Every structure is written in structure tokens, then in C-alpha cells.
Amino acid sequence: MNIEIISIGDELLIGQTINTNASWMGEKLFEIGTTVNWVTTVGDDHDLLIKTLEIAEQRADVILLTGGLGPTHDDVTKKAVCSFLKSELVVDQVVLEHVKKMFRERGIKMVKVNEEQAMVPDKAKVINNPVGTAPAMFFEKDGKKFFVMPGVPFEMKGIMQESVLPAVKELLNGKVAKKKFIATIGIGESTLFEKIGNIEEVEKYARVAFLPGFSGVKIRLIADGKNSTEADEKLKQADTLIQRNIKEFIYAEKDIPLEEAIVHLLTEKNNTLAVAESCTGGLLASKITNVSGSSQVFLEGVVVYSNQAKVNRLGVPENLINEHGAVSPQVAEKLAEQVRKLSGADFGLATTGIAGPTGGTPEKPVGLVYLGYADKNGAFAKKYMSKLNRLENKERFSYAALDLLRVNLKKV
Amino acid sequence: MNIEIISIGDELLIGQTINTNASWMGEKLFEIGTTVNWVTTVGDDHDLLIKTLEIAEQRADVILLTGGLGPTHDDVTKKAVCSFLKSELVVDQVVLEHVKKMFRERGIKMVKVNEEQAMVPDKAKVINNPVGTAPAMFFEKDGKKFFVMPGVPFEMKGIMQESVLPAVKELLNGKVAKKKFIATIGIGESTLFEKIGNIEEVEKYARVAFLPGFSGVKIRLIADGKNSTEADEKLKQADTLIQRNIKEFIYAEKDIPLEEAIVHLLTEKNNTLAVAESCTGGLLASKITNVSGSSQVFLEGVVVYSNQAKVNRLGVPENLINEHGAVSPQVAEKLAEQVRKLSGADFGLATTGIAGPTGGTPEKPVGLVYLGYADKNGAFAKKYMSKLNRLENKERFSYAALDLLRVNLKKV
Numbered sequence: 001m002n003i004e005i006i007s008i009g010d011e012l013l014i015g016q017t018i019n020t021n022a023s024w025m026g027e028k029l030f031e032i033g034t035t036v037n038w039v040t041t042v043g044d045d046h047d048l049l050i051k052t053l054e055i056a057e058q059r060a061d062v063i064l065l066t067g068g069l070g071p072t073h074d075d076v077t078k079k080a081v082c083s084f085l086k087s088e089l090v091v092d093q094v095v096l097e098h099v100k101k102m103f104r105e106r107g108i109k110m111v112k113v114n115e116e117q118a119m120v121p122d123k124a125k126v127i128n129n130p131v132g133t134a135p136a137m138f139f140e141k142d143g144k145k146f147f148v149m150p151g152v153p154f155e156m157k158g159i160m161q162e163s164v165l166p167a168v169k170e171l172l173n174g175k176v177a178k179k180k181f182i183a184t185i186g187i188g189e190s191t192l193f194e195k196i197g198n199i200e201e202v203e204k205y206a207r208v209a210f211l212p213g214f215s216g217v218k219i220r221l222i223a224d225g226k227n228s229t230e231a232d233e234k235l236k237q238a239d240t241l242i243q244r245n246i247k248e249f250i251y252a253e254k255d256i257p258l259e260e261a262i263v264h265l266l267t268e269k270n271n272t273l274a275v276a277e278s279c280t281g282g283l284l285a286s287k288i289t290n291v292s293g294s295s296q297v298f299l300e301g302v303v304v305y306s307n308q309a310k311v312n313r314l315g316v317p318e319n320l321i322n323e324h325g326a327v328s329p330q331v332a333e334k335l336a337e338q339v340r341k342l343s344g345a346d347f348g349l350a351t352t353g354i355a356g357p358t359g360g361t362p363e364k365p366v367g368l369v370y371l372g373y374a375d376k377n378g379a380f381a382k383k384y385m386s387k388l389n390r391l392e393n394k395e396r397f398s399y400a401a402l403d404l405l406r407v408n409l410k411k412v
Numbered sequence: 413m414n415i416e417i418i419s420i421g422d423e424l425l426i427g428q429t430i431n432t433n434a435s436w437m438g439e440k441l442f443e444i445g446t447t448v449n450w451v452t453t454v455g456d457d458h459d460l461l462i463k464t465l466e467i468a469e470q471r472a473d474v475i476l477l478t479g480g481l482g483p484t485h486d487d488v489t490k491k492a493v494c495s496f497l498k499s500e501l502v503v504d505q506v507v508l509e510h511v512k513k514m515f516r517e518r519g520i521k522m523v524k525v526n527e528e529q530a531m532v533p534d535k536a537k538v539i540n541n542p543v544g545t546a547p548a549m550f551f552e553k554d555g556k557k558f559f560v561m562p563g564v565p566f567e568m569k570g571i572m573q574e575s576v577l578p579a580v581k582e583l584l585n586g587k588v589a590k591k592k593f594i595a596t597i598g599i600g601e602s603t604l605f606e607k608i609g610n611i612e613e614v615e616k617y618a619r620v621a622f623l624p625g626f627s628g629v630k631i632r633l634i635a636d637g638k639n640s641t642e643a644d645e646k647l648k649q650a651d652t653l654i655q656r657n658i659k660e661f662i663y664a665e666k667d668i669p670l671e672e673a674i675v676h677l678l679t680e681k682n683n684t685l686a687v688a689e690s691c692t693g694g695l696l697a698s699k700i701t702n703v704s705g706s707s708q709v710f711l712e713g714v715v716v717y718s719n720q721a722k723v724n725r726l727g728v729p730e731n732l733i734n735e736h737g738a739v740s741p742q743v744a745e746k747l748a749e750q751v752r753k754l755s756g757a758d759f760g761l762a763t764t765g766i767a768g769p770t771g772g773t774p775e776k777p778v779g780l781v782y783l784g785y786a787d788k789n790g791a792f793a794k795k796y797m798s799k800l801n802r803l804e805n806k807e808r809f810s811y812a813a814l815d816l817l818r819v820n821l822k823k824v
Contacts, residue, residue, distance in 0.1 A: 010619070010634075011621065011632070012435070012438070012451070013438045013442075013448040013449070013451065014438050014442040014447060014448070014591075014634075015436060015437075015438040015439020015442060016439070016623075016632070016667075017435075017623075018430060018431070018432055018435045019430070019431055019435065019451075020430055022431070023424075023429075023431070024427060025427075026424075026425050026426050026427040027426060027427025027428075028427070030425075030427060036425045036426070037425070037454070037455065037460060038453065038454055039424070039425065039431075039452070040450060040451070040452050041434070041450065041452075041453075042450055043447070043449065044621070045449075048449060048450070051471065055467055070601060071601060071602045071605065072601060072602070072605045072611075072622050073605075073611050073620075074619075074620065074621050074622065105797075105799050106798075106799050108600060109603075111602050111603055111606050112606070113602045113605055113606065114602050131800065131801075152624070154800070154801075154804060211428075275715075277694075280698075281697055281700070281701025281710075281713075282694035282695065282696065282697025282698035282699075282700075282701060282713050282715070283694065283698040283701075285693055285697075285698075285717075286692070286693050286694035286695040286698045286806070288693070288694075289692075289693025289694060289695075289715070289717065289767075289806075290693070290802065290803055290806070292769055292770060292802055294693075294717075295717055295718070298693075298717050298718075299717060299718045299720065300715055300716055300717050300718060300725060301693075301694050301714070301717070302712070302713070302714050302725070303694065303697040303701070303714070303715070305697075305706075305707060305710050305711060305712055305713070306707070306710075306711045308711065308712075309711055309755065312754075312755075313712060313714070313755075342724075342725075343721065343724075343725075344720075355701075358704060358705075359707075390702065390704055391702055394698070394701075394702070
């Protein structure tokens with residue numbers, strides 16, 4: 001089975017938007033046991049899109065289109081599909097009701113172009129779009145299957161998960177692929193690779209990928225099998241071999257970010273957390289509150305960005321800042337201790353550092369952070385270095401703080 | 413002139429590597445006044461690559477290939493090019509000397525596969541690779557021009573800058589393209605489209621695209637011209653027509669997020685800001701502190717996630733919460749007022765709402781937020797609705813709060 005992805009949009013061709021959609025789709029298709037053969041990116045151009053569809057029709061069996069389904073004039077996908085199918089645009093009542101309902105719920109007035117969003121080619125079947133107004137579509141032409149989705153990533157992802165991936169899976173004739181994620185933190189990709197040892201042995205059972213991100217390195221195992229039992233058995237073998245030497249770095253045996261594991265740990269222990277942030281500027285709190293259910297364990301955060309706020313909001317002694325500087329282990333420790341005390345939480349975490357690009361000195365360069373940790377037994381600080389840009393440093397600092405909590409949480 | 417990029421590599425099709433090369437190349441070509449028509453991504457597969465070359469040869473005039481030139485067995489580009497050109501691989505002495513020199517300089521021993529890197533198709537002309545050992549190549553076939561480059565980003569970039577971009581520029585005969593962004597907030601894509609009115613009139617001067625994101629809708633204008641003056645003139649005409657009816661929604665005339673515009677506005681006015689967040693959980697503060705230089709205007713944030721924190725940290729009266737609920741205009745207003753007062757900032761912003769997926773009721777559903785605003789003249793709250801998932805709601809809520817500040821900031 002040959003698969004082609006067609007990504008549509010001028011913004012993809014002029015370097016304004018990187019084609020992460022195709023990458024995500026390729027990964028998800030790979031995970032269910034098949035591989036994309038071509039990705040073709042083309043602009044919002046009616047005629048070029050038709051030519052692209054004609055080529056895809058010849059070489060691929062399943063064609064996934066994304067983009068160009070919005071309400072404005074530069075969205076040409078539906079018209080091109082009509083020409084390609086020799087089909088007419090007609091109003092789909094179900095889609096029209098869906099669009100009306102979404103506007104009603106958001107309390108926004110619908111305008112004429114939104115009604116046009118309910119127009120679909122009469123030879124296409126509408127696929128539900130659980131999160132947006134642009135309708136997704138399916139059609140067949142000479143035995144070739146076409147899925148048409150919006151380019152907005154979260155809409156495309158919703159439709160892929162709900163409809164397209166299950167449909168493609170069905171075409172794979174019982175062949176199954178099972179996957180498992182092992183999420184690690186506090187260890188780099190190459191060290192992890194070395195510690196695991198003989199990867200060739202693991203690859204007898206499953207395909208192994210190392211996926212580094214700010215929230216550590218995730219190991220993805222994919223075992224292929226003629227049936228579910230065979231795939232499960234192979235996955236288990238690979239998993240055992242992988243986990244052997246790296247247990248202390250594993251924070252989850254599924255694809256979740258560290259903040260989710262932390263919230264689960266705190267919930268299990270019936271413990272609470274408060275954070276004091278300087279250089280991470282709210283990102284640490286935001287990560288924790290990304291987790292549904294975090295309100296059970298997260299009491300509060302303070303973003304003490306200015307020195308004045310460190311003193312007034314958390315009672316950090318002014319002379320401590322004057323003596324050691326705001327970016328110091330002494331201040332980090334004090335911030336964690338104070339936010340724990342004032343909030344009444346079981347654990348306090350703090351960050352103070354230099355995210356950059358400015359503000360660094362030879363002694364305290366950009367990328368330096370001191371992380372503070374406090375529990376009922378006391379408080380301490382830990383130094384950590386990152387060497388990336390401002391936003392990436394904020395990410396790294398936040399995860400280093402969460403890892404500090406993960407490691408010490410267990411001991412209390 | 414039609415341009416096609418062919419990106420070669422299995423890793424691009426299974427989601428392991430995102431195709432940032434094509435994006436970078438598209439941007440650089442756009443900057444010199446031309447646009448890529450297609451990007452085709454294909455795996456390390458000899459036969460599929462030949463088919464891809466045949467299609468590119470038919471539809472494009474300039475074809476840029478990257479990837480698959482490395483020394484290992486899975487790099488198939490040179491062999492496929494040989495088959496496509498009916499050419500033979502021969503040792504290029506200049507390349508061989510270059511490879512030997514690079515190994516000598518790095519003090520690494522050369523192995524046999526490295527010598528094979530000096531083999532090139534006899535009908536291709538070698539292009540200098542200033543930074544690596546894989547030779548880049550140029551060949552012509554039936555008047556179509558092909559450039560072949562390695563996939564390693566810094567090698568590809570070096571070759572593009574030194575050889576390929578100048579060669580493509582020469583083919584353009586002085587033609588240029590100029591672009592401009594108009595960044596809007598507080599108005600949906602379709603309403604924006606309607607307000608602007610006759611887009612066909614604008615498109616006489618420039619290509620128009622609407623790019624929606626959490627930080628509002630950005631409008632991108634691209635004007636083509638026979639020379640720089642003509643392109644500038646057309647861009648100005650289009651810009652004037654676009655801006656006519658939507659002035660109040662424009663926060664920047666360049667491609668920046670709202671938080672950056674806000675930090676600039678506050679800096680210009682020499683004003684300061686503090687925020688109190690419930691449902692956005694630190695994201696609002698984190699967005700502001702993403703902007704380098706925000707420490708000049710952002711004093712502090714408090715993430716008063718629990719009711720206890722709202723009372724203890726900010727002095728919100730307990731009976732106000734009991735009477736109206738934590739998610740209420742009264743509490744939003746009070747949070748903004750209190751954080752402004754306690755921090756000594758000129759402006760206070762606050763959020764209290766239900767990000768979901770749980771915690772909603774019929775009267776206060778998931779997606780409801782009350783935004784609080786305070787300045788020296790007083791405080792008020794504004795209701796806002798979103799209908800997305802937890803993380804997306806947090807994004808929308810944060811930008812709605814920033815927009816509330818943008819609109820009211822000007823009046824003080």
C-alpha cells in the first residue's frame with residue numbers, strides 16, 4: 001500500500017511555517033505499522049493542486065490532504081477537489097448545523113463566508129471535525145482513497161485520531177504494530193544509548209527510536225506482528241531488555257510529559273506543591289496546571305520577577321539578594337523555603353537564573369540557573385546549566401526543577 | 413519559472429526528523445524574489461526517487477535535491493541520479509583531494525567509503541561544498557536545471573548561499589517579491605475578511621493570506637515586481653487597502669506575537685504590569701516573560717490556583733468568593749485590582765475561569781473565563797468564551813487577557 005501526504009499552503013513554501021503536520025502524520029502512520037511514501041507540498045494554487053492530485057492518484061493508494069479548507073478566498077482545496085472529481089459544491093445540512101452550533105456556543109455572529117464552509121463536493125462524504133468548523137472529507141476515485149483535512153494542526157490531529165487512522169488501519173489486513181513509550185529524564189540521548197547496551201539485540205524484537213525533547217528522552221518501541229499476540233510478546237521482550245539498566249531515569253512507561261507524572265505522584269501521596277519562579281517566569285506553574293486535576297495538588301505559584309517582588313511577596317531578606325545576587329543558591333533555597341511556608345504546601349520549588357539573551361556576566365552566564373527545593377526536612381539549591389535560546393532555556397529550567405522534585409519526592 | 417525541492421530521507425517520512433531544510437530553502441528563495449512550487453519528500457529508495465525525478469523534470473524548471481549523499485549504504489541519491497541521467501559514476505580528482513584534505517585537517521583516518529564520496533556521475537558538474545565531504549552537483553537535462561546537495565543542514569546552507577542562490581537569482585532577470593505582515597487580534601478570520609471588503613481589489617497589488625493562530629490572525633501580503641521599486645509600490649497600495657477598515661484590531665505591522673507588542677507598548681509608556689492568574693495557571697506570565705526585555709515592565713505574577721491562595725496571597729475577601737464563586741466577574745475584578753495594588757504596578761490583569769475538561773457546570777461551562785483589568789482609574793471584568801481543549805483554552809484566555817490590556821492601555 002502506497003501512501004502520499006499532500007500538504008497545501010503558500011506559507012509552507014516560503015518558509016513561514018514548517019511542515020510539522022506531515023511529520024506528525026508520518027509518525028502516527030508509522031506507529032500503526034505502515035509508512036508514508038511521498039509527502040508533496042504545494043501552494044494555494046487551484047491548477048497546481050489538480051496536477052498534484054493527478055500524480056498522487058497514479059502512484060499512491062491512500063492520499064491524505066491537509067490545508068486550504070478555511071473560509072477565505074485563498075483556500076482553494078474544495079474547488080480543486082471539485083474540478084478533480086468533476087463534482088459540484090453543495091450545502092451539507094449536517095455540516096451547516098455543526099458550524100451554526102459552534103458559532104452559537106462561542107457566542108460569535110456567523111457571517112456569510114462561514115455558511116460557505118458547509119459547502120462540500122457532492123461526490124465526497126463528510127467526516128466529522130470534532131474541534132473546528134472546516135469539514136473534513138473522504139472520497140474514492142478509481143479505487144484510490146482520498147482523505148481531506150484542514151491544515152490547522154489541532155483540527156487535523158483530532159480528525160486523524162478519530163477517523164483517518166482507524167480507516168487506514170483497517171486497510172492493513174490484520175497486520176498489527178504495537179508500541180510502547182518509556183519516558184526518561186535526567187540523562188542525555190547518547191548516554192542513554194550506551195547504558196542500554198546492545199541495541200541490535202532489542203531490535204530483533206522491536207524498532208527502537210530515541211525521541212529527545214525538553215521533557216527528557218522518550219524511547220519508542222514498535223513491535224510488528226502477524227497478529228496481536230505476536231506483537232505483544234515481541235514488545236514485552238524488547239521492553240525488558242531496554243529497561244534493564246536505566247530504571248532510575250524512567251518517570252513513566254507511557255507517552256506523557258514529566259508534569260503529568262509529577263501530578264500523579266503528588267496525588268497518590270496526597271501531597272501539595274507551591275512554586276516560586278524568577279527566570280522561568282510562570283512556565284513552571286503553567287506546565288503543572290496543564291495537567292487536568294492539578295488543582296488537587298497545586299496550591300499556588302508566584303512569579304517574583306523583580307527583586308522587589310522577591311522581597312515583598314515572599315519575604316526574601318533584601319541583604320541576601322544584595323550579598324549573593326538574585327541568581328544564587330542562597331536565594332534559590334530561600335525562595336523554595338518561603339513559598340512552601342507561606343502557602344502551607346508540602347513541597348516548594350523555585351527557579352532563579354538567566355534565561356538570556358542578555359543579562360549574563362562571566363561569573364553568571366546566560367543559561368545558568370539555581371533550582372530551589374524545600375520539604376518538611378529542609379531546603380537546598382542545585383545548579384543547572386542550559387546553552388540554548390531564551391524560550392528553550394525556560395523549558396529546560398522548568399523540567400530540571402520538576403526532575404529535582406521527582407527525585408526527592410520519593411525520599412520523603 | 414517553476415521550482416521544485418526534492419527532500420530525500422526515510423527519517424523525514426516517519427516523523428523522526430521535521431523537514432526544516434525545505435522550509436529554510438523556501439524562505440531564502442522567497443527572499444530573492446521567487447517561490448517554490450512543490451516540495452516533494454521521498455524516502456531512501458532508488459526506484460521511487462527516479463520516479464520523483466521524472467515528475468519534477470516534467471513540471472519544474474529548477475529542481476533542488478537534498479539528502480542521501482552520505483557515505484553509508486542507505487544513501488541512494490547518486491546512484492539514482494546516474495540511472496536518471498544514464499550516466500556513470502567516476503572518481504572526481506578535485507573532490508578526492510578535497511575529501512583527503514578535510515580528513516587531514518580534522519586529523520581523522522580516511523576509510524574506503526570516504527573515497528567513494530569522491531565518485532560523481534560523469535554528466536554532472538561538481539559544486540564546491542565549503543564545509544563537508546559530500547560533493548554537491550549540478551546537471552542539466554532537456555533544459556531543466558538540477559542542483560544536488562547533502563541533507564546535513566549546515567552543509568546544504570553553505571552550498572545554497574555560495575552557489576545555488578546566486579545561480580537561481582541570475583535566472584530571475586531582476587524580478588523581486590516583497591512581503592509584509594499585519595498582525596491582528598480580537599477578530600476572527602472570517603469577520604476580518606468581511607471587514608476588509610473587496611479582497612479582489614487588494615489582490616491586484618499583492619497576494620493575500622490569512623494566518624490564524626492563538627495570538628490572533630496575521631495577514632501576509634506578498635507583492636511581486638519587475639524590480640524593487642515596483643514591488644514596494646504595489647505592497648504599499650495593498651497595505652493601505654487592507655488596513656482601511658481594520659485599524660483597531662492591528663497590534664503590529666510585523667510578524668510578532670501579541671506579548672511582544674505589549675511589552676513594547678509598556679516600555680514606550682514607561683509603565684509596569686502585574687498579573688494574577690487562576691485558570692491560565694502561569695501561562696499569561698510565561699508569555700510576557702518570553703519577551704526579552706520584559707523584566708523592565710513586568711513586576712510579578714501570582715498563580716492563585718486555590719481559593720486559599722486568592723484569599724491569603726492577594727487579600728480577595730472570602731465572602732466575595734463564597735457569594736459569587738471563584739469564577740465570577742467580581743473575583744476577576746478584585747484579583748486585578750489587588751495584584752496591581754500589592755505590586756505597585758501601573759496595570760493589573762487577572763484571569764479566572766474553567767479551562768476544562770472537568771469543573772464545568774450548566775451556568776459556568778468549560779471554556780468560560782472572566783478577565784480582570786485594573787489601572788489607576790479603576791477596575792472591571794470582561795467575559796470571554798473558548799471551546800477548545802484545556803491547553804488551547806489556556807492559550808486563548810491568555811491572549812484575550814493581553815488584548816484587554818492592549819485595548820485599554822491606550823486610553824490611560
